[in-house]
Amino acid sequence: MNILLFGIAKDIVGESVLTIEGELQPPKTVGELKNYIVQLHPKFGELSSLAIAVNSNYANDSMKVNDGDEIAIIPPVSGG
Amino acid sequence: MEKDRYIRQTTLVNFGQEGQDKLQFSKILIVGAGGLGVPVLQYLNAMGVGTIGLIDNDVVSLSNLHRQVLYTEADIGKSKVQVAIEKLKAQNSNTNFEGYEAFLDATNAFEIIKKYDLIVDASDNFPTRYLVNDACVMLKKPFVYGALHSFEGHVSVFNYNSGPTYRCLFPNIPKADEIPNCNEQGVLGILPGIIGNLQALEAAKILAEIGNVLSGKLLVFNALDQQYHKFNIETVQDNLEIGKLQDSYELACDVALESIESGAFLKLLKNENIQCVDVRTEEEYDDFHYQNTIHIPLNRIEEKQDLIDFKKPVYCLCQSGIRSQKAIQQLKTSHPDAKLINVEGGYNILKSQVSGRVISTKEK
Structure with a gap:
């Protein structure tokens, strides 16, 4: 599962794509995915708003994720 | 030219x-x-x-x-x-x-x-x-x-x-x-x-x-x-539906909002005589609501807050858990010491858990 990273998510991970592979229990929902990412990179836990898109659609925590889905993490950005 | x-x-x-x-x-x-x-x-x-x-x-x-x-x-x-x-x-x-x-x-x-x-x-x-x-x-x-x-x-x-x-x-x-x-x-x-x-x-x-x-x-x-x-x-x-601007838009260092998860809230509602304020609109409330709830639409929360007993904990409820947070923010300004609790996810989550307990006035 490939996750595209934007904004500060890219800075936190240090890459523009995060790959999840070989997990015994890969995340099945957006909520689980968020928890998984926070475990991997605790700094994500400090963000109060974090938009996740599944196949280019903004997704709620209950939304299912499948192996082939294109996931994107889009934190808010403020600069101007 | x-x-x-x-x-x-x-x-x-x-x-x-x-x-x-x-x-x-x-x-x-x-x-x-x-x-x-x-x-x-x-x-x-x-x-x-x-x-x-x-x-x-x-x-x-x-x-x-x-x-x-x-x-x-x-x-x-x-x-x-x-x-x-x-x-x-x-x-x-x-x-x-x-x-x-x-x-x-x-x-x-x-x-x-x-x-x-x-x-x-x-x-x-x-x-x-x-x-x-x-x-x-x-x-x-x-x-x-x-x-x-x-x-x-x-x-x-x-x-x-x-x-x-x-x-x-x-x-x-x-x-x-x-x-x-x-x-x-x-x-x-x-x-x-x-x-x-x-x-x-x-x-x-x-x-x-x-x-x-x-x-x-x-x-x-x-x-x-x-x-x-x-x-x-x-x-x-x-x-x-935004009732009024926030008093301040400065970045909070810590947003203190007490909330309760839907399952725990349902148990309390069933077993204890809790005070629950439903802040949805008339139409939404008429469509369905829980028994023993106080109905005050968000846009009237300030003028009708004497319906609330602030000595007791106040559970705020709406459709998705957003308006209830706004209600709490507004009530907090006039009652800073009150115990105000947000029901997380509102009816959207509650209904999915126990649809049978929702009261519809249309059916009454």
């Missing part, structure tokens, strides 16, 4: 004199005269938007010049609003300019925003972005959003024909120090030029009523790869 001024635009099929007249009779407000605001101002002014309002309270500094290309070294230390309007007047003397040497805040937002047809959020901080959103939602004004992070830019049009708002994308204002700004993060000079121009394009499309407006979509541009991603966003109905 003047009739030739816009001839390359009026010649355009699907724009024409009609499009030009729409620009001419439009009033637009640009919030911020910095990196994003400068290109928006320059192009919309050149293209013939009739009235341009500009609000900012900053002065030009040397470190602005690499991206805020309207200003010169001679302008350092001068008011951005004054300098910008002087230069924009030289660019197009037909435009009616309205300058506000102030920062947009909860005390002036309504008075200023209500005078314009369209707002461009060219600000550089979260408090202003959430204020622009909330004021535009309350005044039913669309706004063109643009923001930057390093080599990345975001663009969207919010609150357009009941489309999604900024809060549908990012419901809550980030806490202080969560997300760095351009000053801390740095920005490549050209990037606000690109993103500001995309904002100006959306503004011109909305005003001239052409093309497909970038509503319901977030456009993310990555400068290093020349890549655009578009994400679909849906309207969260609760976010279109």
Whole structure:
């Protein structure tokens, strides 16, 4: 599962794509995915708003994720 | 000579004199005269938007010049609003300019925003972005959003024909120090030029009523790869109903909101005589509600708060858990010591758990 990273998510991970592979229990929902990412990179836990898109659609925590889905993490950005 | 001024635009099929007249009779407000605001101002002014309002309270500094290309070294230390309007007047003397040497805040937002047809959020901080959103939602004004992070830019049009708002994308204002700004993060000079121009394009499309407006979509541009991603966003109905502006939009260091998870709340509601305030509308409440709840719609929460016993804990409930948070914020100002608890996820979550316990007055 490939996750595209934007904004500060890219800075936190240090890459523009995060790959999840070989997990015994890969995340099945957006909520689980968020928890998984926070475990991997605790700094994500400090963000109060974090938009996740599944196949280019903004997704709620209950939304299912499948192996082939294109996931994107889009934190808010403020600069101007 | 003047009739030739816009001839390359009026010649355009699907724009024409009609499009030009729409620009001419439009009033637009640009919030911020910095990196994003400068290109928006320059192009919309050149293209013939009739009235341009500009609000900012900053002065030009040397470190602005690499991206805020309207200003010169001679302008350092001068008011951005004054300098910008002087230069924009030289660019197009037909435009009616309205300058506000102030920062947009909860005390002036309504008075200023209500005078314009369209707002461009060219600000550089979260408090202003959430204020622009909330004021535009309350005044039913669309706004063109643009923001930057390093080599990345975001663009969207919010609150357009009941489309999604900024809060549908990012419901809550980030806490202080969560997300760095351009000053801390740095920005490549050209990037606000690109993103500001995309904002100006959306503004011109909305005003001239052409093309497909970038509503319901977030456009993310990555400068290093020349890549655009578009994400679909849906309207969260609760976010279109904002009763009043927050007292302060300053970044909170810690948002203290006591809440209860839906399962625990249901147990309490079933077994204990708890005080639960349902803040949804009349229609929603009539459609269905729990027994033994006090009904006070969010927009009447202040005038009817004597229905609440603040010596007892108050459980606030709505459809999705957003309006109940707003109710708590409002009640907190008059009852800072009260125990106010938000029911997480509201009826949306509760109904999915035990649909049988929901009371419908239609069935009574």
